[in-house]
Amino acid sequence: MLGYLIGAGIAGGVASAAGYQSMAPTGQWYGKTFTGLERGSKSMALTYDDGPNDPHTLRLLEVLARHEVRATFFMIGRYVEQRPDIVREVVRAGHCAGNHTFSHPLLIFQPEMEIRSQLERCERALADAVGEPAHLFRPPFGGRRPAVLRIARELGLEPVMWNVTGYDWSAPSVEHIERKVAGQVRGGDVVLLHDGGHLAMGADRSRTVTASDRLIARYKAEGREFVTIPEMVQRAERPQLSAVS
Ligand SMILES: [Zn+2]
Secondary structure, three states: OHHHHHHHOOOOOOOOHHHHHHHOOOOOOOOOOEOOOOOOOOEEEEEEEEEOOOOHHHHHHHHHHHHOOOOEEEEOHHHHHHOHHHHHHHHHOOOEEEEOOOOOOOHHHOOHHHHHHHHHHHHHHHHHHHOOOOOEEOOHHHOOOHHHHHHHHHOOOEEEOOOEEOOHHHOOOHHHHHHHHHOOOOOOEEEEEEOOOOOOOOOOOHHHHHHHHHHHHHHHHOOOEEOOHHHHHHHHHOHHHHHHO
């Protein structure tokens, strides 16, 4: 349990149960957030945060296209403004673009006006890039409190967390990412990976790109089906259909 607490408490200092819940990706005390389907489902959703990123987002798109897999990208608004061309490539390839704030602050420490501004500025950047704003939102570092979820929903954004952490932001090797993911998969998973880095454009995500290639091959061979978050949410709302198919 302690290891899990440390792993989930990315910002550190997670001492109380309330603090744990505000950072833990699957914690539900602060309001319902989507974290995947029921255990045992064959569906798997790959999610990539902190892009768009040059050149790794485009390398990743090549891998996903080769496997005919569609994924969900939670993008940082200021990068979207810098590279709207990459965002357009992501959307053109059939992937889903989500809101990951404008500049990636830890929202549990921000006043409500700033939370709203962060989400709205990212929505505007996405709308300018691809013609429509996002409908999904993932809080930076997974940090949230009731006001974060309320404001997101007021803006028409559904908060999306995850249940499998790739730890790719600090992974020393491709194998390390593969092992971390494989150790957590239990069916119906939302996998957290990164095509960018929140500190600056250009973060090296080559290991994530290669790990994605191998993970897709491995889980396709096991009969799993890769879906976007909207597709997964739809299945969650119609469990009787996903159960018989
Ligand atoms: Zn992030």
